[in-house]
Amino acid sequence: MRFLVDQPVSPLLSQWLRSVGHDAQHVRDRGMSASTDTAILDLARAEQRTLVTADLDFARLIALSGQAQPGLILFRAGNISDVEMLSLLQRVLVEVAEQVITSSIVVVDAFSIRIAGLPIRGA
Numbered sequence: 189m190r191f192l193v194d195q196p197v198s199p200l201l202s203q204w205l206r207s208v209g210h211d212a213q214h215v216r217d218r219g220m221s222a223s224t225d226t227a228i229l230d231l232a233r234a235e236q237r238t239l240v241t242a243d244l245d246f247a248r249l250i251a252l253s254g255q256a257q258p259g260l261i262l263f264r265a266g267n268i269s270d271v272e273m274l275s276l277l278q279r280v281l282v283e284v285a286e287q288v289i290t291s292s293i294v295v296v297d298a299f300s301i302r303i304a305g306l307p308i309r310g311a
Contacts, residue, residue, distance in 0.1 A: 189289065192218075257306065261277065261294045263276060
């Protein structure tokens with residue numbers, strides 16, 4: 189899968205994703221650390237990358253766009269360590285099918301994984 193890891197998420201997650209065979213980039217590696225959410229979303233959409241973030245704004249922007257891409261993995265676990273965040277990401281990749289991840293908003297916390305298929309109707 190192809191991923192774009194957003195600024196609130198450690199670059200260690202993009203490194204781990206690459207180590208297990210995914211095409212993953214961190215926004216910092218793209219020189220986009222200070223870019224707007226819209227610019228990051230546009231890049232993810234243009235390159236068909238699933239966005240990995242803890243920034244709640246992306247779910248709203250994707251829902252309001254009415255588009256079926258990009259997929260989103262959104263961490264809602266509060267202030268957690270890099271290791272805990274990596275554990276949540278691993279859980280998503282094991283429990284959720286690739287085609288679901290790339291076409292949904294996947295919200296993950298310590299207790300659950302919630303999935304909303306894209307596009308969001310009536311947003």
